[in-house]
């Protein structure tokens with residue numbers, strides 16, 4: 006974690022966003038960006054707005070920064086939701102496999118809970134990892150509504166950036 010009163014973020018200027026393939030070859034999305042690192046101050050409580058300037062095109066971007074304790078709480082809540090989703094996923098999967106594998110006596114249909122468990126498996130399979138990853142990377146910094154020329158920018162936590170270095174110019 007970064008120091009309590011600050012957050013490390015990267016401002017990305019999206020240079021190109023191309024999608025190739027899709028018909029014969031698998032779809033690949035290539036995004037290139039230039040990024041600049043910033044250290045933003047956190048407010049003692051609540052949230053405040055900071056202005057960051059893109060080093061690439063000098064557009065000014067507004068970011069909302071939350072206080073350290075709210076950031077920690079929200080990050081923890083997201084991780085917990087992710088873990089709960091994982092628990093629900095395995096429970097629902099076990100139930101669906103159990104009920105779906107039964108040989109039913111004639112005239113008897115599957116219990117109502119069966120389709121619900123199938124939906125739960127699908128939903129938690131997607132939501133669980135999403136929440137968990139968001140919780141791990143959450144820094145309490147989010148970009149505010151970005152009309153032109155702020156479009157084509159992203160604000161990312163620096164911690165996540167380090168794990169997958171894709172910065173190209």
Ligand SMILES: [Zn+2]
Nearest residue numbers: 018059061062
């Ligand atoms: Zn820019």
